Amino acid sequence: MAGMASILAQSPVPVHTTHDVTNQPPPLAPYDASDDTALLEGLRREGAGWAEEDVRRLGLLAGGPEPQEWAELANRHEPELRTHDRYGHRVDEVDFHPGWHELMRVAVAEGLAGAPWADDRPGAHVARTAGGLVWGHTEAGHGCPTSMTYAAVPALRRQPDLAKVYEPLLTSREYEPGLRVPTDKRGLLAGMGMTEKQGGSDVRTNTTTATPTAEDGVYTLRGHKWFTSAPMCDVFLVLAQAPGGLSCFLVPRVLPDGTRNTFRIQRLKDKLGNRSNASSEPEFDGTVAWLVGPEGQGVKTIIEMVNCTRLDCVMMSAALMRKTLVEAGHHVRHRTAFGARLLDQPLMRNVLADLALESEAATTLTLRLARAADRAVRGDAGEQGFRRIATAVGKYWVTKRGPAFTAEALECLGGNGYVEDSGMPRHYREAPLLSIWEGSGNVNALDVLRALTREPATADALFGELALAQGADARLDAAVGRLRSRLGEATQAGARRLVEQMALTLQASLLVRYAPPAVADAFCATRLGGDWGYAFGTLPDGADLDGILGRALPEGD
Template sequence: MKPSFAPLDQTHEVINQSAPLSGYNLFTTNRPLRDALAFHSPGHDDAPLRALGETAGAAEMQQHARLANVHAPLLHSHDRFGRRVDQVEFHPSYHALMSAAVRHGLHGSAWAGGPGAHMERAAGFMLFTELEASVLCPVSMTYAVTPALRGNAPVFSEWFPRLTSTGYDPRLVPAAQKAGVTMGMGMTEKQGGSDVRANTTQATFEETTPWGRRYRLVGHKWFFSAPMCDAFLVLAQAPAGLSCFFLPRVLPDGAMNALRIQRLKDKLGNKANASSEVEFAGAQAWLVGEEGRGVPQILEMGTLTRLDCALGTTGLMRQALVLALNHASQRKAFGYRLLEHPLMRNVLADLALESEAAVALSLRLARAFDRQDDAHEALMRRVLTPVAKYWICKRGSMFSQEAMECLGGNGYVEEGGEGVMARIYREMPLNSIWEGAGNIMALDLLRALKKRDDRGQDVAAALAAELDPARGSQPGYDRLVASLLTRIDDGVEETEARRLAQDVALAVQAAMLRRHAPDFVFEAFCASRLGGDWGHAFGTLPLASNFDGIIARAMPY
């Protein structure tokens, strides 16, 4: 008797695979974000964020995110006749994502908004990052350059309405012909990364025009993000020293500026975004601010991009978490769903705590930007910007690795819905490196502690006032705050700067969780992070933690 065989296309049945997470509202299902937003901005209209959450969770937009990363930007330095064109071609999905981000006002629109506009924009930025992070590079830079551009009043007056417009127009034409524009920046050169004073690009004054003092720039930029933006703020050496300049891609008369795109960077992640190396071959640029004051002028922009680094990593954390929760809720191992295994519950609850703490610190920082005229908030902006950028971004890579482990091998592949986890993992290191890596942030914190406002109040006093409302709630918190304030008062050596940044971040996160999270979240955070025996690996929450409550609060449905 001959053995029978199944047809070759029916060797097995596909079972025990989790369904992709799609078609859900990223805002309405994010309770930690909604609670934090309600605390900082009570009575806000959440209709715009609900609409954005619906857009970002849609299957169609998720497909755009995948395609924009699979089909990376292409550089066309010359046309087929040999003429220099210096253009970058993007997949249509990139433009669909950019259009959605601009339509929802994640770029410069907050500067034209009313009270709470920056808080709403921060929440929206986190939500959109869950969908796709790399297209937000030009969006973030457009947000950051807008206030810095005030250093050139004629340019600001002409460009501000277009920078805040919700119309996306990718055409390479004069700005006067466009309803909306985007901007980028160029600081880094080969010989100096964070040390921008080592820049060698030269600026030679030519004449005074309706846009102010015009110069010719000769030199290069080693990292020049989003080269298809309409204009850039760049640093160059003028006779009085390092100065800030406004450099448009297309000149007012329609001629292309002498900006040569040498090549696009082949990066670990951030694939949908075009990062480039460029040369200025006598490019025309207009002075912003005063000659020799380029670093202070452009630092204002750097502060805002650092805010976005914290926001972006927080959004990536949330997406990695919900992907892990979605998988663990469906996948079975040894007869039970992964979510039902005690050790997996500890890991997922620990990840949920980290994600909510990142939301708490990020939105607290965003509130400081929303209250520009408040003296206390100005000091908190100064201290929390490097702290949030340092700690949240440092935690991001470890977080994404742990979340990927929850999916096992399925999380490591680049295809399908679970391929998003691999994309997140590759994206995570970027925000930690961009706009100043860990040491730069820790050193900036030490500088911040020396700052005083017009009334003589210093950052240390402002930080003490910020932490005081939660004192008496938990012994570990009280010990950390007392130790922290003593160390700051005694003075901190440079070698201790990273430890200080970590402890400030943990203290502020705990203080915020005390005020707008359930008690079981605050207690578990303090017991694990401030208890003195924190192993820094996820999945080590104390047995007394409310695993059910923490996980339920984080679920995306």
């Protein structure tokens, strides 16, 4: 036995005794998240070509190993709620992983929060949206507080005295976490507390009360909110019932004298996705708040905020589509099966090309909506009407397409895509949120009907946009005709079908005007012409797959 032990001690133990690792793709990072022809063309076309250098720089950063690692860590190590300190004092703080703070630092510094409101250049809001499309290649959770901060500014402007104090800080590019007196900080983040458990999107059923104090414009709130994300923001816009009806209020976490405002975080939500971001249930009890806008006009005050956050839902869905398409394209470019690269297999090429069509349509619509927002805030009445209806249409459709798109992109990786460390399960869990946040599909579809009924100019603006592509494609012309005939027959039960047709017709009109024939023809043939199956990867035999893929996934890695 002693001799055998001596022999074993001298024999090297092989590291791999059964296999070598082959036919696996290399890591995607580093890559350029801005290497997206549709995005860059749209950036220039929609009036923000001056921002291209910054968008490209941000795209290289987003695709780098370090930000991708921040994203992974921020989702793996979820926020933790601390209700009390060691001595028993109520603190209601949420601790985030350092990766979250790094993501937030970059997002704020790059102007993805409130910065466009302080930028007089035409196209500032388009530039921000393009930045979000590339920085969204990291992760979506931290996009919530940046989006809410962006959206809070126009609502706050309805109370000029408050806007004068807070707007310079909300539009700052300085990220300064931690609860302190807001006016003592270099930059602020804003959140919102709208919904309650008994009503959800039906905010008029809110029961949180607002009681006036002796000081003009100052109230105390009492009640409970059901979904309030990013509770470590500095200030919140909150809806509550004042004597004059449902009203909007500004609630700071820390009061001007340095004391903590009553903002008891009862718990953090255990969510399907968006896990890097804390979503909470705060309780107000004697919470000090400042009135924003007139009493009884809370919904009217926040409507501009909703327009902004809905645009961001479209943007983040489009970013998620593009990210998962890039992941799928990278995998199939480096993986072989049955004697050929997956990318060269005809059926896989069909799947990828179909996904590429959907991604380009989403990106193109997103940037067009951003231009409408940019011009609307500058007083363009026509763009205001288009923005009003098209943002709701885009929010409904693009966010609905996200989950199916992400599932198909995940499947391109096969079993590898179903494993957590591929990153695809995180993207898949993220996708459904964007169709729920800022109004579910039903809420947005009904909002489109409301716009058509109460604001007829919105329909004129939509058809004015569609008319710009008239005569370019017979299938598009026919779709516009069908859409026009159905407007007069719109019913609540048929609202989803109507909005779907509006979305597809609008996307097709944009692609016919701006995309190459390979893209526009395939989109019209399938989405409008009916030459399409129920799943991605059913493009007709005549589709120019090479033209579509060469544009969407250029050979670069």
